[in-house]
Amino acid sequence: MDKGYLVLETGDIYEGTWIGSQAKASGELVFNTSMTGYQEILTDPSYAGQIMTFCYPLIGNYGVNSLDNESAALHPEAVIISDLCTMPSHYLSIKGFSDHLESEGIPGLCGVDTRAIVKKIRKQGTMKAIISKTPDVQFDTSVDDSASLVQTVSTKQSYTIENDGLHVVLVDYGFKKSMLTALTNAGCKVTVVPYDTTYDKVKSLNPDGVMFSNGPDDPVKLAYLFKEVKAMTEHYPSLGICLGHQMIALSYGSKTDKLLFGHRGANHPVKEVLTGKVWMTSQNHSYVVTEDSINEEIFTVTYRNVNDKSIEGLKHNQLPIETVQFHPEAHPGPDDTQHIFNRFVESMKACKGDRTNAITY
Numbered sequence: 461m462d463k464g465y466l467v468l469e470t471g472d473i474y475e476g477t478w479i480g481s482q483a484k485a486s487g488e489l490v491f492n493t494s495m496t497g498y499q500e501i502l503t504d505p506s507y508a509g510q511i512m513t514f515c516y517p518l519i520g521n522y523g524v525n526s527l528d529n530e531s532a533a534l535h536p537e538a539v540i541i542s543d544l545c546t547m548p549s550h551y552l553s554i555k556g557f558s559d560h561l562e563s564e565g566i567p568g569l570c571g572v573d574t575r576a577i578v579k580k581i582r583k584q585g586t587m588k589a590i591i592s593k594t595p596d597v598q599f600d601t602s603v604d605d606s607a608s609l610v611q612t613v614s615t616k617q618s619y620t621i622e623n624d625g626l627h628v629v630l631v632d633y634g635f636k637k638s639m640l641t642a643l644t645n646a647g648c649k650v651t652v653v654p655y656d657t658t659y660d661k662v663k664s665l666n667p668d669g670v671m672f673s674n675g676p677d678d679p680v681k682l683a684y685l686f687k688e689v690k691a692m693t694e695h696y697p698s699l700g701i702c703l704g705h706q707m708i709a710l711s712y713g714s715k716t717d718k719l720l721f722g723h724r725g726a727n728h729p730v731k732e733v734l735t736g737k738v739w740m741t742s743q744n745h746s747y748v749v750t751e752d753s754i755n756e757e758i759f760t761v762t763y764r765n766v767n768d769k770s771i772e773g774l775k776h777n778q779l780p781i782e783t784v785q786f787h788p789e790a791h792p793g794p795d796d797t798q799h800i801f802n803r804f805v806e807s808m809k810a811c812k813g814d815r816t817n818a819i820t821y
């Protein structure tokens with residue numbers, strides 16, 4: 461097998477063995493600490509534009525199955541792993557990891573010193589990187605990346621999943637299938653709409669509530685949508701998850717900042733401020749809502765990350781709006797916070813007919 465190189469913006473070079481598709485790739489180098497769930501991670505649209513370094517040393521051991529995809533495509537630009545398992549063993553496995561990368565057009569490197577890469581990123585932050593068959597590469601500084609990658613992963617057309625229960629509009633910034641499943645399992649009819657859908661359009665759909673999904677990239681690139689997001693949340697019970705949380709906070713005047721290396725993993729503890737309970741959560745984000753930008757007359761902080769104390773959730777003080785930075789839909793990771801979807805459903809039920817009955821968390 462060919463050799464390949466991961467070249468960092470800092471000039472550091474890591475050697476490995478080439479796997480998957482043959483094309484050179486570039487992206488923002490990040491890492492994920494989950495011990496399992498590589499298939500869900502690769503199909504999470506929030507990873508668009510990134511090169512994923514898996515911290516867990518053995519990848520591919522249970523193969524790839526037909527059930528665990530979080531979307532129809534693989535989203536990272538490339539993957540970096542330590543040991544590749546070439547003899548997967550699982551009764552549901554239909555493909556090996558490397559074949560999967562190849563058939564989906566994603567290149568990767570295995571046999572790489574991933575611990576060294578993670579130590580580097582933890583110190584110097586996430587950064588641009590290239591994987592290539594030669595170590596002599598040039599970073600293209602002329603690329604215009606002002607347009608959000610949300611445009612590339614969001615649906616182009618609205619569509620509806622029929623059900624007997626409450627009607628939820630899901631604003632698709634690149635949603636994970638498990639979010640949709642959480643709603644349909646609760647009996648909801650769901651209309652998935654493109655990321656740039658206006659309040660007027662949502663109103664014409666007459667929903668009981670609006671959910672704002674996860675998605676890639678810097679939320680500030682979507683500043684032209686804040687007015688619409690705010691209008692939707694002012695009129696319907698709303699739940700924002702990850703990018704959705706950031707979009708709602710920004711639309712009410714809060715600010716976001718980029719973490720040095722982000723939170724990506726399946727065991728991030730968050731503390732619920734009201735009860736003092738600690739929940740284990742699945743996380744995948746670079747950006748956080750900043751502490752001093754919260755207007756306490758509008759929002760209350762509901763959850764905080766136990767490790768770095770960053771804001772992990774907000775509730776509006778008057779309206780039925782809840783937002784979480786972590787992933788209650790899990791996949792990969794624990795589903796300990798699934799009750800957040802139930803709370804959203806309860807709040808929609810309470811609002812039906814009379815918004816003054818709205819439950820706020």
Ligand SMILES: NC(=O)CC[C@H](N)C(=O)O
Pocket residue numbers: 506673674675676677678679701702703704744745746747748
């Ligand atoms: N999973 C997400 O929705 C991520 C949100 C945003 N792209 C971030 O990195 O912070």
